[in-house]
Amino acid sequence: MNTASLSERSRIWRLVALHIWQRSLKWMHGGPLFRMQPFSAVPARLLIAPQDLRTADATNAADIYGGRFLFSGHLVETQGRSPFELQAVHEDWQRELHSFGWMRDLRAADSQISRQNARALVEDWIKFCGRWHDIGWEASVVTRRILSWLAHSPFILQDGDHEFYRSFVRSLARQVRYLRQTINETEDGVERLHAALAMASACISMAGQGRFARQSIRRLDQELTRQILPDGGHISRNPKALIDILADLLPVRQAFVAQGLEVPPAMVQSVDRMMPLLRFFRHGDGALAHFNGMGSTPSDLVATILAYDDARGAPPQNAPHSGYQRLTGGNSVVLIDTGPAPAIGVSGDAHAGCLSFEFSSGNNRIVVNCGVSPKSNPAWRRVSRSTPAHSTAVIEDTSSCRFLSNRPFGHILGAPILSGPVRVPVEREDDAAGSRITASHDGYASEFHVLHERDIRLAGDGTVLDGIDTFSAIGPVDSENRYAIRFHLHPGLRSSLIRGGSAVLLVCRDGEAWEFEAPGTEVMLEESIYLSDVYGHRKTEQIVISGAVLEAPSVGWQFRKTATAKLSRRGTSDFDEPDELPLEE
Structure with a gap:
């Protein structure tokens, strides 16, 4: 067993020990003993209601009044029962229900019926779940419910009697005490x-x-x-x-x-x-x-x-502590991930996308990462976090970070990053001609004995983006090891191979056009998927350059603007709209 494997095993066991310790403390501070404690410290009144900045949709109020609750992609009809009585409903649906974020939709309706419905649902929660509920008393859910109840308290309490007011404030204070006692275990x-x-x-x-x-x-x-x-x-x-x-x-x-x-x-x-x-x-x-x-x-x-x-x-043009760089020129923007993996305790959502970049010109996004699926699907979550889902280089389709797998501890610890890039040196140059970033990472050093370096330069007028990807051996490298440099394209583009397959033409919706080429290498267009779209998953394409690490250790590539936006007389683009239908799983 190599040193890296031993180190990862050590991290896993430390995570397991920490998890057991925190669960024990949480049971002591917020478990049965908490529920049995007498509680009499009820505030006399509420003084102020912090504002809710999130957008509301008043049309949802009618569905909620009719007993139809659509949360996290799951529709549940209560058939006249309280939603807080229901069992065996999807956990994400329950979390959204118990968080009360939908209260803003009832408030947006601003009617007597919606106020009465809000009070009835709060009363139901206090009656059925006010003492305990496995999901309703998760720390994150309690947090969201407190913030929602506070923000919408004027709406909830309006026209309510003194008994309801007292019950509402008492429950609110009890939930705050729960957070106060368990915050260290969250x-x-x-x-x-x-x-x-x-x-x-x-x-x-x-x-x-x-x-x-x-x-x-x-x-x-x-x-x-x-x-x-x-x-x-x-x-x-x-x-x-x-x-x-x-x-x-x-x-x-x-x-x-x-x-x-x-x-x-x-x-x-x-x-x-x-x-x-x-x-x-x-x-x-x-x-x-x-x-x-x-x-x-x-x-x-x-x-x-x-x-x-x-x-x-x-x-700002750089965020050195966060590990990101921003290049701007003309109407073009390039954003680059130049940071190591975050600490293991806060890496549950982090991706293996070191040195990946996104590129846009005006309102047109050109190169993107695949993003995150809005669906609560573990398979899509694993895909989105992998290196191949990012616009960067990947060796042997292996992610530059190692995640905790589902077994045997993944179901309780999640999927934090166990190991990944540690050293990511960055150099930046800015002058009248443009801006340049040179960075490398060691995410492939232990397994493949290779450092990946990326050199990106954006012209001052934003019309040319040049890049060089270099793979440097720092030990014995298998002659069979291959890399793939991926450029995931936004689904709003239309792409096609030109010049006998040596370049790619990219046409935006407004008629703006760019050409991609990588002299001396074969350029391929392959299928990809864009996960972070408001329409759901969407089919798109990716430009891929492949090569052997030892045979072709350095690859240059370029995006060059070849046409500006050209609008039709109707004020819209002559370029056909892409398919907006979500991709079925």
């Missing part, structure tokens, strides 16, 4: 930070919290300081984390201001750092790049969050 990363946010939000929203408020604010400061990096990124390296955190952090900050309280310094600094980095990850069409767990972009929510950005300056 999953590290965004989940723990959200729990700290929920605690702080509740303590400034409810009267008479005293020392609990001070403790909660101090804990939130600690988590923000620990989890938000100096460049504004999150320790998980997931751009989606910025959206999720800001969507809850901004209302809490506003609640501090409304209450006349001093906003904690860590909260101010975290917002000021995250806002520019959120802009950093955006393409010209507003979508965020698909790195390390980022799926389709919730455009409305991102626009709402950015409206709170007072500075509204240009995005």
Whole structure:
């Protein structure tokens, strides 16, 4: 057994030991003993309701009133029963139900019926699940429910009697106490930070919290300081984390201001750092790049969050602590993953996409990563996290990171990264002619004795993107080992081989055109799939360059703009729209 395998086994056993220890502590702090404890500390009243920044859909209110609940792709009809009485329903459906995020849809309907329905459903939850529910009392679900109840408390409580008010506030306070006692056992990363946010939000929203408020604010400061990096990124390296955190952090900050309280310094600094980095990850069409767990972009929510950005300056060009680089020229944007794998405890959604890049021109996204499937399907999740699902080089179809497999511990520990790139040196040059990034990673060093280096240069006017991929041997290399350099194309493009198969023509919807070529190598067009689309999974294509590591250790390639957008008289492109139908599984 080699040293790498021993190291991975050691990490697995440490994870197992930590999991058992945390489960034991959680059972002590939030298990049967918690449920048996008397609880009389009921706040007298609610003082303020933090704002909910997420988009609501009032049309869902009628379905909920009719007992039709469509959550996580699963439709359940209650047939006159309370949804909280139902058993053997999909776990993701139950998590969304118990999180009460759909309360914003009832509020958007703004009718007497929707208010009565909201109160009835809250009463049902308190009656059937207020003491305990296996899924309803998961820390992440409790967090989302607290934030939702607080944000929509004026709507829920309007026209309600004193008994309901008392019951509502009592249940809310009990849930906050549960988080306070179990926060150290929650999953590290965004989940723990959200729990700290929920605690702080509740303590400034409810009267008479005293020392609990001070403790909660101090804990939130600690988590923000620990989890938000100096460049504004999150320790998980997931751009989606910025959206999720800001969507809850901004209302809490506003609640501090409304209450006349001093906003904690860590909260101010975290917002000021995250806002520019959120802009950093955006393409010209507003979508965020698909790195390390980022799926389709919730455009409305991102626009709402950015409206709170007072500075509204240009995005930074590099994020060294988060491990990303941004190249801009003309209307073109290139975003590159130049960071090592995140720490094992926050790598549950991280991808094996080191040195992958995304490329856009204006509103046209050209090169993308496959992204993340919105479907709760373990198979698609494994596919999306693998190196071949990214626009980078892969050796022998093997990911540059090793994930914990499903057996024997995957079902309890998830699939964190056990090993991956550790050293990712980066050099950057910016001048009048353009910007250049040179980076390498050692993700293939232990198994294949190869370092992958990528040199990318974007011209100052944004019309040419040049790249060189180099594979350097650092030990004995099997002569049979082959690499594949993949460029996944956005499904909005139409691609075709030209010049006898030595180049690829890419035509955008608005008529803009680009040519790809890799002199001296065979260029292939193969099928691919785009997972992060609002329409579902969509068929697309990928450009692939293959070669033997020893025979052709260096490959140069280029994207060159050959035509600008040309609109028809109708104000739309003469280029036919691509098939918008979702790809069936």
